[in-house]
Amino acid sequence: RKEVEQDPGPFNVPEGATVAFNCTYSNSASQSFFWYRQDCRKEPKLLMSVYSSGNEDGRFTAQLNRASQYISLLIRDSKLSDSATYLCVVNKAPYNNNDMRFGAGTRLTVKP
Amino acid sequence: EAQVTQNPRYLITVTGKKLTVTCSQNMNHEYMSWYRQDPGLGLRQIYYSMNVEVTDKGDVPEGYKVSRKEKRNFPLILESPSPNQTSLYFCASSAPTGRRTDTQYFGPGTRLTVL
Numbered sequence: 001r002k003e004v005e006q007d008p009g010p011f012n013v014p015e016g017a018t019v020a021f022n023c024t025y026s027n028s029a030s031q032s033f034f035w036y037r038q039d040c041r042k043e044p045k046l047l048m049s050v051y052s053s054g055n056e057d058g059r060f061t062a063q064l065n066r067a068s069q070y071i072s073l074l075i076r077d078s079k080l081s082d083s084a085t086y087l088c089v090v091n092k093a094p095y096n097n098n099d100m101r102f103g104a105g106t107r108l109t110v111k112p
Numbered sequence: 113e114a115q116v117t118q119n120p121r122y123l124i125t126v127t128g129k130k131l132t133v134t135c136s137q138n139m140n141h142e143y144m145s146w147y148r149q150d151p152g153l154g155l156r157q158i159y160y161s162m163n164v165e166v167t168d169k170g171d172v173p174e175g176y177k178v179s180r181k182e183k184r185n186f187p188l189i190l191e192s193p194s195p196n197q198t199s200l201y202f203c204a205s206s207a208p209t210g211r212r213t214d215t216q217y218f219g220p221g222t223r224l225t226v227l
Contacts, residue, residue: 046216
């Protein structure tokens with residue numbers, strides 16, 4: 001089993017749609033969780049951190065479910081500019097803050 | 113401007129010819145990492161460093177070396193490159209925030225082809 005698993009997609013949605021991605025992780029000791037966005041052939045950039053209580057940033061909402069070991073990302077009112085690959089990132093173990101594991105990414109295409 | 117720089121951005125080389133990819137950050141970050149990205153596999157960590165003279169293996173260290181003599185620089189060395197090291201490489205840096213990792217800042221990537 002991969003340490004971090006994501007549905008690779010692609011997800012093709014119309015503008016204005018709501019889309020949700022899930023990511024599961026295998027290490028119950030993980031404490032840091034993030035969603036990154038990666039545009040084609042570019043470097044990943046932090047979209048948002050994921051906190052236990054869940055957090056929202058504009059149209060984006062991230063949730064963490066420790067019991068089931070998954071995190072989610074919800075995008076509301078999709079824009080064309082949201083088209084990208086979304087990477088789920090989890091740290092491997094507590095106190096080892098530089099040892100991160102990336103999912104393979106979920107590709108999103110928003111169409112007019 | 114806060115940034116991570118990598119050089120070269122593109123490199124085509126031949127099997128066995130030693131090469132170094134440089135990485136530099138200007139944010140005074142303690143943590144630095146190297147990743148490779150291959151289709152369907154996502155980013156995999158090659159090596160990481162938690163401070164000067166402190167380095168450790170990631171998931172796929174075979175065939176690579178690193179050094180951290182200065183805080184800002186973290187070069188990746190391929191002593192004898194092979195075709196299976198053809199990949200897109202990213203350097204990243206971050207600063208610790210208590211017990212949680214702060215966001216990682218990535219360089220623009222180095223696309224390496226080994227013939």
